[in-house]
Amino acid sequence: MKKLITITGIFAFLLVSQNAFSQEKNAAINANTIKRDTKQKTVIYNGSVNYKSEFISFDNAEQVVMDENTSTMKIYNPKI
Numbered sequence: 810m811k812k813l814i815t816i817t818g819i820f821a822f823l824l825v826s827q828n829a830f831s832q833e834k835n836a837a838i839n840a841n842t843i844k845r846d847t848k849q850k851t852v853i854y855n856g857s858v859n860y861k862s863e864f865i866s867f868d869n870a871e872q873v874v875m876d877e878n879t880s881t882m883k884i885y886n887p888k889i
Contacts, residue, residue, distance in 0.1 A: 836862035840873070850877040858887075 841856030858870040867887035874883040
């Protein structure tokens with residue numbers, strides 16, 4: 810009985826911690842053109858790029874380059 814309670818507690822803890830520590834993916838991005846380079850693992854957004862997330866937002870950037878290798882975003886000429 811004690812093992813059952815322990816296993817149930819561990820399982821419940823894992824479920825709660827997974828939801829608590831996962832990153833939210835509620836970001837919206839719009840652009841005139843989108844190009845994806847699968848070899849370099851980058852996505853390039855061109856022309857009036859708008860981005861909105863929980864932490865940052867900007868409008869009318871000329872270009873945004875997202876690098877999947879380094880998990881970085883380079884923003885060129887945004888209007889904040």
